[in-house]
Amino acid sequence: MDIPASPSVVLCRAVCKSFRGKGHAAATQALDGVALTVPTGAMVALVGPDGAGKTTLIRLIMGLMPPDSGAITVLGHNIVQSPHAAESSVSYMPQKFGLYEDLTVQENLDLYADLHNVSTRERRERYPILFSMTNLGRFSDRLAGRLSGGMKQKLGLACALVQSPRLLVLDEPTVGVDPVSRRELWSILLDLVKQQSLTVLVSTPYLEEAELCGHTVVMFQGRILAEGAPQAVADYARQRTFHLATRPGVQPRRVAAAWLTNSAVVDAVPEGGQVRVVFKTPAGATATPPSVPDEPGFRGAGPDVTVFKEVQPHFADGFMVLLRQAMAPPRDLPASPGGGAPLPVSARGAAPPPPQTAAMPSAEPVVEVRDLVRRFGNFVAVDQVNFQISRGEIFGLLGPNGAGKSTTFRMLCGLLPLTSGTLRVAGHDLRHARASARQTVGYVAQKFSLYSHLSVRDNLEFFASAYGLRGRRRRQRLAWAVAEFGFSTLLASATGRIPDGFKRRLAMACALLHEPRILFLDEPTSGVDPLARREFWKRITAMADEGVTVVVTTHFMEEAEYCDRMVIMMNGRILAQGTPAAIRQLGATAAVTEPTMEDAFIHVVRRDPRRSSSQAGT
Amino acid sequence: MNGFWRILALIRKELGAIIKDPRSRFVVVIPPLVQMIVFGYAGTFDLTHVPYVLIDQSRSRESLQFLSRLDGSGVLTRIGQVDNIQQARPLLDSRRALLIVQIPRHFQREILLGRSADLQVIADGRNSNTAALAIGYLNQIVSRFNSSIPRRPAASAPPSVSLRIRSWFNPDLLSRWQITPAIIGLITMIAVMILTAMSVAREREQGTFDQLLVTPFTPLEIMLGKVAPPILIGLAQSAAIFLIVRYWFQVPYYGSAGAIALCFVLFIIASAGLGLLVSSISSTMQQALLGSFAVVMPCALLSGLATPIANMPRAVRDITLLNPMRYDVQAVREAFLQGATVRQLWPEFIPMALIALVSLLTASWLFRHRVT
Secondary structure (H helix, E strand, C coil), X not given: CCCCCCCEEEEEEEEEEEECCCXXXXXXXXXXXXEEEEECCCEEXXXXXXXXXXXXXXXXXXXXXXXXXXXEEECCEECCCCCCCCHHHEEEECCCCCCCCCCEHHHHHHHHHHHCCCCHHHHHHHHHHHHHHHCCHHHCCCEHHHCCHHHHHHHHHHHHCCCCCCEEEEECCCCCCCHHHHHHHHHHHHHHHHXXXXXXEEECCCHHHHCCCCEEEEEECXXXXXXXXXXXXXXXXXXXXXXXXXXXXXXXXXHHHHHHCCCCEEEEEEECCEEEEEECCCCCCCCCCCCCCCCCCCCCCCCCEEEEEECCCCHHHHHHHHHHHHCCCCCCCCCCCCCCCCCCCCCCCCXXXXXXXXXXXXXXXXXXXXXXXXEECCEEEEEEEEEEEECCCEEEEECCCXXXXXXXXXXXXXXXXXXXXXXEECCECCCCCCHHHHCCEEEECCCCCCCCCCEHHHHHHHHHHHCCCCHHHHHHHHHHHHHHHCCCCCCCCEHHHCCHHHHHHHHHHHHHCCCCCEEEEECCCCCCCHHHHHHHHHHHHHHHHCCCEEEEEECCHHHHHHCCEEEEEECCEEEEEECHHXXXXXXXXXXXXXXXXXXXXXXXHHHCCCCHHHCCCC | CHHHHHHHHHHHHHHHHHHHCHHHHHHHHHHHHHHHHHHHHHCCCCXXXXXXXXXXXXXXXXXXXXXXXXXXXXXXXEEEECCCHHHHHHHHHCCCCCEEEEECCCHHHHHHCCCCCCCEEEECCCCHHHHHHHHHHHHHXXXXXXXXXXXXXXXXXXXXXXXXXXXCCCCCCCHHHHHHHHHHHHHHHHHHHHHHXXXXXXXXXXXXXXXXXXXXXXXHHHHHHHHXXXXXXXXXXXXXXXXXXXXXXXXXXXXXXXXXXXXXXXXXXXXXXXXXXXXXXXXXXXXXXXXXXXXXXXXXXXCCCCCCHXXXXXXXXXXXXXXXXXXXXXXXXXXXXXXXXXXXXHHHHHHHHHHHHHHHHHHHHHHHHCCC
């Protein structure tokens, strides 16, 4: 049954898989005739928005469920007929790797070695390699539950590699992991491919990670849109990608939000103080951007933009071009969160106000934090933190796992008492504030805090009641939420069964029903695909324009570009504070003249002397 | 006023969550019914079937007379007759017989002489309760047999004092009358505590509790919204089980409607309070579930439901004063069998109300001050 000397490790042909709809929902076609080849020794990235079929494809390849039709061969074994045939030479790291949190690092490793029948002799060879690779050696006695997110993922990787596989399959291994740990994880993977001639298949929502792989596969709606070297995907955006310099005082994120609504534009994001725009049609020979039609609510081509410059397309630009092409005819809502017809920019349904100048945020501080300290026993989670946030600002809290972002955040929201210092949100300490003070605040937790047994409608109605909405206003706001977030077909569905993208929208909708003046968002875009992230930021930008103050934590460095001001936290302290442009400049070195936000972040964090000692925070 | 609407919304949401989730729906309805039926039939100390082995060495008219009474009792069943103890032994060992009844050789002669005749009875003592009950039945039969023996006039029977026992409230001393009403409390306490403890723990686990805390809900409102649905469900359960006890098991109810209603209300609020207390110190659903059982089990054992509180050591008896089920069991029995009214039950109602109040207040304090 072995097909001898197959040059490819994984071979999929015409693979189809559909899932039966629950209740009244129609069946979903998760995979629709997928053909995929993973050559020996290659590192292949699977990218695509949520619901593209990445995880389904990976699970089929792992033999965890059978395809409806098609052939899958892994290391020469027919996986459709004998799902366990390749088991001993394939390691799999699912999205949530099964670490035992009450066991130590060493015990977890031993357990997986036992499960895979790794002999004592092999362990003696293997363990030192794994420990030096992951840098976990000195934490071998620590409980897995007390490792940081990044270290947990490294331990998961070590456990997956304990049996020296020939193929390693990873499903979104870096979701929820901070940039520093992500870089470390990727350098481990790249070394593995280089030194141990391992074949790796990895799915990721981070497009810049795909650029690190030799081969990329872009999936959308159960189909493969394109595959090839990252550069080949980037080339789809060749001659279509431009940097727009904005007039001084005009915030790039506002220009980007405006451009994103234009039908001639595929993508527009703030980047390095400018706006990166990808157009639908290529530029002419003169390297001038295609003309942009005037559309209602769009005035981007006019006074705010000064210079256009064609730039080298990135993988992400090509990806966006492919996706926009694939969903060319505006499609019905559910399958394309963020895609299709442009959503109204305004959160309130009114016409967007003209972009305001950078000096816009008024001086009155909405959030004031002075000498904030929070201790847990001997551990100082937040240490003398100071910042102020003005009305209408988008304020970012950035930092690696365990930096104290979440603790600060929870104190701001009144969920955690402070040890010392003062804290004012709209003039109150929310922990002791009367109900009326909390009426002005919206909060979206990292995990969608929704009642999964209740229907979408019940969730909306419950939160409307919780915020005391009644009568006409209640009906208006509920109708707004349904229209704005596209829930009309989902109202009766149990919330636990709707796609993740919609759960995230619902959590957002519930927090916005009462039109809060201050919005707290805890990692709102973690694990969110690029399309949904753009939709999200468009909405946030529009809200800030209307004077809503937004406090947001994020792991995505490029998202810091959307902030008016930001702080970088580490070990409970603020390492840097300022506008994105000022922070970016901190990453400047002799070698890097135009530092990206990520360069700056890593530079700032690595410079912190206490980093190594407490990297394994909470 | 706003607070009232918010609480109402929370109650509606909680009830909706229980009713819309097929598993919760099942848990609220089926186990209590099954428990009631099982306890009602199995939870009785009355013996209805006592198998015995006979060794009749007398084989006389008198022994036959005695045996006809024995077999005519409707409770004792002869499963066999053997010649000696050695032959009877395996039947007892294998639990096929509960008693060995040996009628001695001189049985007839002693009776005719007006002397007392010894009857040897060997009982299976491995279950002392059952053995004692079986011997008790046998004693009754023997004493009735004794009184039927015609005494010779010459013997001029000495005047004797005889006890005539009559049990009030439960004339036949049926243990079902004693147990089933008291079990209503146990079943509802389990349901109410678990529902309360889990509803908070579920929100903690799913992260929705934080969401509630940032809304204008005050901790008190959240608490009220959280305890009200389990209380409503507990009341419905109690009512349903009460009807089963009354009409299916035909236990007479002599008390006033107000007495039993107030008893259920107070006891269920106290149970919800304890559930909330458990939930305020547990952060996962598993902890909440185990914590609830850690409270319910001692409450049941120390309630007087199965073993009389009067028999417990002093220290344990003092502990039972903190146990709401103790008062519930007492009050329910008095209401059922004695026909107690609300007025007569204040000594039970006041401690239950105090326990409810203290547990709810402590739980709300813990909610506000717990550091997570």
